[in-house]
Structures are given as C-alpha cells and as structure tokens.
Amino acid sequence: MSETVISPASSPRSASTQSRLLAERLRQALLDGAFPAGSRLNEVHLARTLEVSRTPLRAALQTLAGEGLLHHTPNRGFTVPEQSLSAIVDAYEMRALAEGLAARLAAERGLSDALRQRMEDALADGDRALAPETADDARRGLYAEANAAFHAVIHEAAQSQLVRDVLRICQRVPQTSAHNIVAFDLDDVRQRHAAHRQIYEAIICREPREAERLMRQHVLAVKLSMARWFGQQRAGDAN
Amino acid sequence: MSETVISPASSPRSASTQSRLLAERLRQALLDGAFPAGSRLNEVHLARTLEVSRTPLRAALQTLAGEGLLHHTPNRGFTVPEQSLSAIVDAYEMRALAEGLAARLAAERGLSDALRQRMEDALADGDRALAPETADDARRGLYAEANAAFHAVIHEAAQSQLVRDVLRICQRVPQTSAHNIVAFDLDDVRQRHAAHRQIYEAIICREPREAERLMRQHVLAVKLSMARWFGQQRAGDAN
DNA sequence: CAATGATAAAATGTGTACACTTTTGCCGCA
C-alpha cells in the first residue's frame, strides 16, 4: 500500500546550482538597471561582492552574454551594452509583433481553466489598482504587477518556447520592461487596462486575428505613452 | 616616416579565445543537425573529441544554452532540445514577422552603396543558380548561398542588434535555417527568387510598408513550401 | 521474479593555481 506521494511534476527542481541562482540575481539586477550602461564587470570584484567564487560567476555571465544581456570581448571581459534610443524604439516594434503573435496563439490554443482564472485575477487586480480608493503611491507597484501577470498568462498560453524567448530579449532593454510601464500618465494606464479587457475577450472568444490586432495596437500604444513620458521628463530636465 | 598601418576598425579581433571558437564550431554543428535531438552532451567525452579542456568547453556550452540552442538541467548537464512540429511552424510565423520588420527598417533607413551592391550581387548569384545551364546538383548549394546573402544584407541594413538576435533564435530550429531552404521544389524556388527582386525594389524605393508586407508573405510562402516538401517526404517514407 | 536498497562508477559543479593578455603607471627623452 504505502502510496508514496509523488512529487508534482513541476517541482523536482528543489535543488538548484549556484550558477543558476547567480544568473537569476544578475539578470534581475541588469533589467532593473542596477549596472550603468557601458560599464565593465570586474570578475574578481563582483565575485567578492556576491560572495561566490569566480567559476560559477563566470558561468552565469556566459549565459547572460548568450542571452544578449551582456556583451563579451575576448580578453577584456563582460560589459553592459549601451542601448541607443532607436534600439529602444525598435524593441517596441518587435515586441508588438511578438506579443501579437503570442495573443494569436493563445486565442488559437485556448486557455486552460487555471490560466483563465489567473488572467481574470490579473484583470481584477488591475481594477483594484486603478480604483479611486487606492493610494497614488501604491498604485504603480500594484498595477505593474497586474500588468506583468496579464502578459505572463498570455505568454504561457501561447505554448511556444521560441515566442517566450523572443519576448524575453525584447524586454532586455530595461526601459521596455513591464515593470517600468507604470511610470506614465494615469489616463494612459486606464486606456491600457481597457485594452487588456478587450484582448482577454478576444482570446476567450477564440478570435486569433482580433487578439493579435488588439495586442499589437496595445503595445504600440505603450510605446507612444513611453515616448510622451520621456518627452516630459526631458522637458523637466531642461528647467 | 613609418606610418604604421592602422588595422581597420573591424579587425582588431585577430586574437580570439578557445571558448569563442568552440562556441562557433558547436553552434554550426547544432544548426547542421550534427547532434540528434534530445541527446545529452557528455562534457568529458566531448572535450576529448574536440581536443580541448573541459573549462572552455563548458564556457561555450553555457553561452549556447543562453542562446537557447541547448537546454541545461542542473546536475544533469546539457541536452539538445527536441523541436515539436508546432514549434517549427511557430518559428516560421515569428520569423515572418521579424524578417518583415527587418525589411521595413531597411527600407526606412536605406541601403549604403556597399550594401546595395552586395544585394545586387546576391540577386545575380541567384539568377545564375537558377539558370537552365546550371547543373542540378550544384544548384542547391549555389542558391542557398545567394539566398542567405540576400537576407543577410537586409539584416545588416536594418541596423538593429535586437532584430538580428530575434532572427538568430528564429533560425535555431535546424529545419528553418536558410541552408535547408534549397531542398524544395524548383518552381517554388523560382517564385521565391522573384519575391526577392520585388522586396529589393521596395527597399530601394524606400517603401517600408510594402517591403514589410512582401517579406512577410515571402517567408510564409517558404513555410508552405517546407510543409509541402515535408508531406512529400513523409509520403515517400511510407513506401 | 520483481522490488528495493546499498555501493561503486561516472558525470557535473566549484575552488584554486597559473599562463597569457591588457591596462596602468612610471621614467627617460626629445
């Protein structure tokens, strides 16, 4: 008898490796812009700071370089790549296409009950974040989370490793990451939340073309919001 | 006066590193399908085979894993990922979008004289490859090269590292790589060559939207060619 | 005979030493 409880298929990865953990930490740090663009990463110094040996650190750096998050020069080590403005704009164009494809695939393949639930939760979280009762300073963080969750569900539903990878590298430009989306005008955010609902409906109704169209439009709208916000920032700097 | 000839800006990388060279070799081998999908790569064995030490080999493997060309499991090493049929189809969808964007950017930004020349050379090479005088067995290799050159020029002209990276991972599925394109029906290849000319004209005439539309259509046509060819192959296998 | 558990072999992860390259800083020199 003694039916041993089989560990769920999704969690046999209790044990990770130091390189893996390091790669995660550094990836997050890079996306958060913790390292200035163009700066060199000194291996021995970084290793001391992170309290690890050079070997797993190098492993992590090689991986991140493969992902395009770092640049490597033969006897000169790893550097944080600098992104031009046009690169940022291109990233949004590419991301619009990739997110659109993800939405289309999600609509074609349909949502499992679990994913549908998560998406509805994300939308509800967004509602709460945008409600008048919510304190302004909490709003940004809350909405950023809801926004990221919404997109993450679609990425999963698309069931394509390749599309996920493409989206990942589209967001390797810090400024385009989902976390930064919140820094914009409140009205813009409301419009984008409405777009989320439309996209949700298109996916639920299994309308791939419509889902793709809406999602593309949505991401390009985010691009415009960002451009406008950058303009304001620059205008502010001039004072 | 001994004017020391300054090495051109593009070639101060005479010295490379073993990891780098290994990564190149392995990348090529993987794209050529030299390793069966799903197989594990034994580090010590591979190191002996390639006559290198484990350290640079591991460095190369980490990089390739970052690029998505290999999969890594914590205490189990590196494996060649298996691609489902739907993954291959998805890759073409994504590639159509990315190549389309590249064509659009190229049309927006225009071609330098050098690039324009290279593109015309590639088209002329394609003409020669498809001429009736060309021996059938040489045709494939010749056209594959011309085809790759044509697309490479557009990728360069787009001037976007991100788009290049996206295209790279779209072609990490061996079957979608430019080299394999030639295995199809000759009439199909002729049609695609004609499409190349149209795309060239759209770019020269600085018509971004048209260039993008044509390129998308072109890549999706390649997808259909491939699907048809796969069907024939399978039908042949059944005999 | 199948299932189980101990044990050995093999494979991967990490620490460290050292070779080679790049960078830095210093000194002589015009």
Place this chain on the structure above:
DNA sequence: TGCGGCAAAAGTGTACACATTTTATCATTG
C-alpha cells in the same frame, strides 16, 4: 610639456583537482 616605451599590476582564459550529485550495478529480500 608631451611622447614613446618599458615594467609592474591587474584582469581574463585555461587547466586541473576535488566535492557533490546522478546513474549504473548488483546483491538481498519479500
């Protein structure tokens, strides 16, 4: 002062040894 050029220092690349984990083998047991 400014400019090579040389030597020391710093930094990266590679080799190898060892620790830890996984995998294979095999005897034991019900």
